[in-house]
Amino acid sequence: MLDSIQKHLLEEVADLHSVPEGAYNIRSNGQLESRNTTANIDIITKTDKSGIDIKIKDNTKNESVHIPVVLSKSGLKETVYNDFYIGENCDVTIVAGCGISNCGVQDAEHDGVHRFFVGKNSKIRYIEKHYGEGDGTGNRILNPRTEVYQEEGSYVDMEMIQIKGVDSTNRTTIAKLKKDAKMVVHEGIMTHGGQKAESSYEVELNGEGSSADVVSRSVARDDSTQIFSASLIGNTKCNGHAECDAIIMDKAHVVAIPRLDANDVDAALIHEAAIGKIAGEQLIKLMTLGLTESEAEEQIINGFLH
Amino acid sequence: MLDSIQKHLLEEVADLHSVPEGAYNIRSNGQLESRNTTANIDIITKTDKSGIDIKIKDNTKNESVHIPVVLSKSGLKETVYNDFYIGENCDVTIVAGCGISNCGVQDAEHDGVHRFFVGKNSKIRYIEKHYGEGDGTGNRILNPRTEVYQEEGSYVDMEMIQIKGVDSTNRTTIAKLKKDAKMVVHEGIMTHGGQKAESSYEVELNGEGSSADVVSRSVARDDSTQIFSASLIGNTKCNGHAECDAIIMDKAHVVAIPRLDANDVDAALIHEAAIGKIAGEQLIKLMTLGLTESEAEEQIINGFLH
Numbered sequence: 001m002l003d004s005i006q007k008h009l010l011e012e013v014a015d016l017h018s019v020p021e022g023a024y025n026i027r028s029n030g031q032l033e034s035r036n037t038t039a040n041i042d043i044i045t046k047t048d049k050s051g052i053d054i055k056i057k058d059n060t061k062n063e064s065v066h067i068p069v070v071l072s073k074s075g076l077k078e079t080v081y082n083d084f085y086i087g088e089n090c091d092v093t094i095v096a097g098c099g100i101s102n103c104g105v106q107d108a109e110h111d112g113v114h115r116f117f118v119g120k121n122s123k124i125r126y127i128e129k130h131y132g133e134g135d136g137t138g139n140r141i142l143n144p145r146t147e148v149y150q151e152e153g154s155y156v157d158m159e160m161i162q163i164k165g166v167d168s169t170n171r172t173t174i175a176k177l178k179k180d181a182k183m184v185v186h187e188g189i190m191t192h193g194g195q196k197a198e199s200s201y202e203v204e205l206n207g208e209g210s211s212a213d214v215v216s217r218s219v220a221r222d223d224s225t226q227i228f229s230a231s232l233i234g235n236t237k238c239n240g241h242a243e244c245d246a247i248i249m250d251k252a253h254v255v256a257i258p259r260l261d262a263n264d265v266d267a268a269l270i271h272e273a274a275i276g277k278i279a280g281e282q283l284i285k286l287m288t289l290g291l292t293e294s295e296a297e298e299q300i301i302n303g304f305l306h
Numbered sequence: 307m308l309d310s311i312q313k314h315l316l317e318e319v320a321d322l323h324s325v326p327e328g329a330y331n332i333r334s335n336g337q338l339e340s341r342n343t344t345a346n347i348d349i350i351t352k353t354d355k356s357g358i359d360i361k362i363k364d365n366t367k368n369e370s371v372h373i374p375v376v377l378s379k380s381g382l383k384e385t386v387y388n389d390f391y392i393g394e395n396c397d398v399t400i401v402a403g404c405g406i407s408n409c410g411v412q413d414a415e416h417d418g419v420h421r422f423f424v425g426k427n428s429k430i431r432y433i434e435k436h437y438g439e440g441d442g443t444g445n446r447i448l449n450p451r452t453e454v455y456q457e458e459g460s461y462v463d464m465e466m467i468q469i470k471g472v473d474s475t476n477r478t479t480i481a482k483l484k485k486d487a488k489m490v491v492h493e494g495i496m497t498h499g500g501q502k503a504e505s506s507y508e509v510e511l512n513g514e515g516s517s518a519d520v521v522s523r524s525v526a527r528d529d530s531t532q533i534f535s536a537s538l539i540g541n542t543k544c545n546g547h548a549e550c551d552a553i554i555m556d557k558a559h560v561v562a563i564p565r566l567d568a569n570d571v572d573a574a575l576i577h578e579a580a581i582g583k584i585a586g587e588q589l590i591k592l593m594t595l596g597l598t599e600s601e602a603e604e605q606i607i608n609g610f611l612h
Contacts, residue, residue: 234581246568248568248570248571248573249571250571251571252571253567253568253569254566254567254568255565255566255567255568256565256566256577257563257564257565257566258562258563258564258577258579259561259562259563260560260561260562260563260579260581261559261560261561262552262554262559262560262561262581262582263559264554265554265555265556265557265558265583266583267554267581267582268580268581268582268583269579269580269581269582270579270580270581270582271562271564271577271578271579271580272577272578272579273564273566273575273576273577273578274574274575274576274577275540275566275568275573275574275575275576276568276573276574276575276576277571277572277574
């Protein structure tokens with residue numbers, strides 16, 4: 001049974017108030033808490049290392065898989081390998097996420113390696129939220145690695161959000177797209193205190209007609225540091241767009257390093273980046289509507305990240 | 307006396323048909339060809355290494371300095387150091403440039419290191435053109451390094467053009483700007499055949515109110531390769547904008563790696579990049595006006611680079 005801290009973490013990372021419908025695998029403090037499979041979605045514990053295989057049959061539509069992870073023990077460090085094998089012509093939603101509550105003095109760390117093998121013409125919506133809390137001096141560390149392999153005509157929509165409270169994160173996402181495959185990524189990261197976040201994307205557009213749209217939005221407060229790099233590689237007739245926008249506050253430090261690599265005359269690649277503070281006019285407008293300055297800031301940040 | 311090849315190179319790199327007005331220093335095949343100084347602009351040959359010091363007095367206005375270099379000997383390799391000491395409250399135009407005609411089998415290489423010390427409230431317009439020609443199998447190599455140190459309130463406008471015919475180039479530009487200093491850079495590079503061009507900018511906005519606008523436009527044809535990187539570092543209240551747009555043709559390869567580094571809450575940094583081929587509609591429009599396809603391409607490329 002989950003305690004109240006764990007239940008709160010689950011709410012934050014997976015919007016779960018009770019047991020989810022459909023397939024799920026809830027991992028708590030390094031152990032399986034509960035699991036459900038369906039006729040179309042199987043979840044199998046790996047035997048060679050920590051983690052699970054999620055197997056989704058061809059033509060599975062309108063189903064979901066939840067695989068949240070919660071950590072509430074100081075000093076726990078784990079690396080978990082989750083592989084998603086998605087058949088052809090599917091349309092499924094996958095909700096992952098990790099919440100850490102660290103009230104102790106030792107670091108708590110979860111490193112998740114997620115691989116997605118997306119079958120022909122399948123459509124995936126993937127939501128990943130990271131959240132940390134707790135008064136301890138131990139750090140909350142999350143290092144996710146995400147690999148996406150898209151077959152012809154597949155569509156992947158990823159929403160990757162780091163809400164707050166993660167002291168150190170090193171996020172790596174790579175993707176390889178075949179013919180007519182499409183990827184849409186929306187990343188939102190907030191750092192505060194002395195936190196450090198590093199995020200890198202490398203998307204290879206290998207198949208004719210493939211396309212990628214990677215949008216990263218971040219807010220860096222206090223003394224936090226963020227480094228964002230996004231590489232779009234166009235090896236054929238393809239379309240790529242990357243955008244990284246950051247709001248900088250207080251004494252924060254933000255670095256954005258996009259990279260466009262066009263290897264084909266029919267590769268069309270675009271990048272935009274902007275770093276700046278919250279516009280004064282926006283703050284004043286909200287304050288004239290009755291918000292305090294910090295409420296107005298909060299509202300602007302939330303609108304920007306979501 | 308310059309021969310007709312050298313005169314043609316001079317025209318290409320410095321738009322010079324005769325001896326320029328004002329101060330000049332013409333270098334040909336590793337040697338001083340001719341020099342003129344004025345009451346306000348002195349040119350002194352360095353004694354410790356190859357190159358010249360250009361000293362411009364305070365309050366010098368509406369004067370120009372031409373320092374073109376031409377190479378028409380195969381096998382000649384030279385490194386030249388030119389330092390510009392520009393006083394306060396000046397308004398001067400500096401025209402540099404290097405033309406190489408290599409009809410031989412050995413490489414011809416000119417590496418120029420230019421340093422600009424720009425005094426308070428001075429305004430500089432700097433034009434640099436690079437051009438190569440010749441049927442020889444020897445490569446035409448140009449590796450310019452440009453350093454710009456801007457005092458308070460100074461303004462530097464740089465136009466750096468590599469017209470054609472340069473087989474290999476590695477261009478490095480660094481700049482450090484003090485309070486209210488402003489820098490505007492326009493770079494245009496065309497590569498063809500098996501040429502390689504690498505260009506990197508690093509602009510540090512160190513003084514309050516400083517600003518930089520770096521625009522690079524390039525055209526890569528045939529099997530040529532271009533790598534462009536631009537780094538804007540905002541260490542205070544400042545504005546930075548960088549843009550790199552490239553037209554890719556044939557089997558060319560273009561990489562753009564901008565970098566925004568915001569170290570201050572009042573640093574506003576923006577970047578845009580786009581790589582793509584010439585739009586079909588643009589070609590068709592010009593062809594309906596009577597141009598052949600290659601004439602239409604030429605016209606679009608010229609409009610894009612200048």
